[in-house]
Each structure stands twice: as C-alpha cells, then as structure tokens.
Amino acid sequence: MANDPIHQFQIAKLIPIEIGGMDFSFTNSSAFMVATVAVSGAFLYLTTSSRGLVPSRLQSLSEMSYEFVANMLRDAAGSHGMKFFPMVFSLFMFVLVANLLGLFPYFFTVTSHIIVTFALALLVIGTVIVYGFMKHGFGFLKLFVPQGVPGILVPLVVLIEVISFLSRPISLSVRLFANMLAGHITLKVFAGFVTSLSAFGAVGVFGAILPLIMTVAITALEFLVAFLQAYVFAVLTCMYLNDALHPSH
C-alpha cells in the first residue's frame, strides 16, 4: 500500500545481529539514532570550533541552545541542578534533533516509538530515584508526604502521591510518543488525499489543492510540535530533578 500511514513506522533490520538468542540487530531506528547523535554532535562541534568572541550566526544558535537549557535548569532546580546539565542538554538535543530529522520525507522518526521515549523517561526517573536516595537516603521518601496534611489522611495522600510519581514516566513518554505518532500519521493521511484525489483527473487535481494546503500547514505545525515536545520533555526532566534535589516540598 502506497498510502498506508503506518508504513513509515516499520522497523527494518539493516544488519541482522544475534547474540545468545537475543536480537541485537542494527535497525533503521538505530541508524537514525546514530544519525541524530552525529548531527547534534557535529552541529555543536563545528559551530563552536571557531570560538569567535563575536559569534557567527550558527555559533550563536548553538550558544542559544546552551543558554536556553541552562536557564531552564537553573530556574527549575536552582544552581545545584547544574550538575545535571550534561544530561538534560543531551536529552534535549537528542529529542529535538530526532524530532526534526523525522520531519524530512522518507526519514524515520525515532521518537515515534514508545519504547524509545519510555527508555528516555526511565533514564530520567531512574536518575531521580538513584540520586535522591544517594543524596538524602530515606529522607527522599519525604517527597511522598506533603506537609500540613491531617494525620488520618496521610496513608491516602501517600498512596496518591506514589501513584502520581509512578505516572510520571508514563506521561513523559506517552506524550512525546503520541504527539510524534499522531502528527506523522495526520501528515501522511493528508498527503495521501492529495495523491488519491489527483487520480480522478482534472477535477480531482483541483480538489487536491485543499489537502495540499493542509499538508503544508500541518508541516509547519509539526515543526512547532517537534520543538515544543523537546522543550516540554526537558522542562519536566528539570522539574523531576528538582524533586530529587529538594524532596521536601
């Protein structure tokens, strides 16, 4: 099917590798993850290699991305949070570049698979839990006991807080995944209308203008969503790291 909107998300094995009965194949998803890392790394390296005091256009772009994430982290988690800056910046750049790369025609969108986004979210939550217990010991569990709650309600509130905490990786990963998936499917469906309408001759070609306009508009919207989702992912990462740094809120 040429117009199958799901086809773009299929995983294809490029280099089949199998170790001990487990599938470690190098897929197109892995290839685009490598491409994402390469593009973001090359962008940051090449644009900052001149190190001009007066930045060129590209250098100021990478400086801007640095400043953007640094301010975000400092606002959310204070200056103590800056030790997590490499992680947050890598996550932000990875998600952003993966989203933007996915917008090229015929490219694979890494973040449209829930396992990728869920792994990223687990990384964030795992960091929060490990660092929280390392820094505060069992004082980290104070995160689940808000202050000023009447004694009888404490078990209920703790249970609710625990569920709320457990829902974080779910909401973090599902949001990114669902947005990318839905956006790309919508794009593909509208683009499919263009080809199937233009098969009906002159009237169809005339009618195909409308879905074509929609496709262009949705592409613009998808650029917005690509940036926005990376931003939201990074902001929430900062907020969760703030919980690990200062558990008693």
Place this chain on the structure above:
Amino acid sequence: MEVDAAKAIGAGIACLGMGGAGIGLGTIFGNYLAGALRNPSAADGQFGRLIFGFAVTEALGIFSLLVALLLLFT
C-alpha cells in the same frame, strides 16, 4: 463465548457515560473561560473551584470507565 461478547458490548455501552462527562467538562471550562474573559482579575481566584468542578464531573466519567474496565478485565 456469548458471555464474552456481551461483556465487550456492555463495556462499550458503559463507555458512553464518558461522553456525558466530556460534555460536562466542555460546559465547565467554557463557562470558566467566558467568566474569565468578562472579569480577568477574578479568574485566578476561581481556579480552585474550576478544578473542583472538573474533578467532580470527571469522577462520574471515571465511574463509567471503571464499569467498562470491570466488565473487560474481571
């Protein structure tokens, strides 16, 4: 097998209740927005009541979701 089919149909019917909750939420947020645009200075103060209304309305929708889940998974 027929019991399973009836359960699935029942779960589908139970989910209709969530549509009612959706209508209710639309009314609540629409009226909040209308009020907030008339008197923006009072909007922040009513946010708690907005969330309260949202929670109470959505709770009824959650009950129908609960019935659907119970039919499907027990």
Place this chain on the structure above:
Amino acid sequence: MLPATLKRTDTSSRPGEGVAVAGEKKPGKAGRTGPGSGDPQHAADDELERRRQRLEASLAARGRGEGDTGNAARSSGAVGYGQALRLSSEFIAGVAVGAGLGWFIDRLAGTSPWGLIVFLLLGFAAGVLNVMRSAGKIADAGARVPTPDRRED
C-alpha cells in the same frame, strides 16, 4: 486584592523604565544634541532608540510578571497549546497508572475486583493532583482562600 495587584504591577513596571531611561537615553541625548538637531537621520535613530527602550522595558516587565506568578493560563499561543497537551496527558497517565496498578495487585493477591476499583479512583485523584501541580496552583492554595469570600460580599 485589586488595588494591591495594581500597585504591584505599577511598581514592577516602573524600575524597568527607570533603568532604561537612566541607562540609554541620557548618553544618547548628550551625544546627539551637539552634531545636529534637525537631521532626519538622527530623528530616525532617536525614534528607533525610543522604540528599543520601550521594547526592553515591556520585555523586562513581562519577564518579571511571568516569573512572579508562574501562571501558564495567561500565556497564549504555542505555550498554551503545549500546556493543554501536557495537562491532559498528565491526567490520563494518572488514571492509567492507577488502573494498571490495581489490575496488577488484583492478579497478585486475587482480590478482584476491589484492587481495580480502589486504585482506579486513587489514580483519578493522582491525575487531578498532577494537573493541579503542573498548572502550578497547588502551592498557593491557602493564599487564595480570602479572594472568593471578598468577591461574594
């Protein structure tokens, strides 16, 4: 409440303008009254300068206002769109995790269907908590109590 907010925004916007006037306008005036006063080029420059200062002042006031309240409902456009997506997924994640946890507990302990019922409702509460927390409204819940009372008078 109303006079207080008015006074606060007033004072918050004034220092921004004051700084802009003190920092930018005086040197510009001192340097430019000498060479030529009736020059249209300089008039355009002055105009540009004035607009830049106004922009800076309004940007400063705006940044301060957003930092003050942390209120996302006031911001519009792209940020609002992101906020809406965030809130709904936050709520649904709470409910889904509650239901999943309840189902899992039921399977482990064989307490079907009570685990599902209880944990779905708890998950719903957690979802509402998530929404309120990400809307940034849970911290100042106590501070807002007097406002409705006054409005009802």
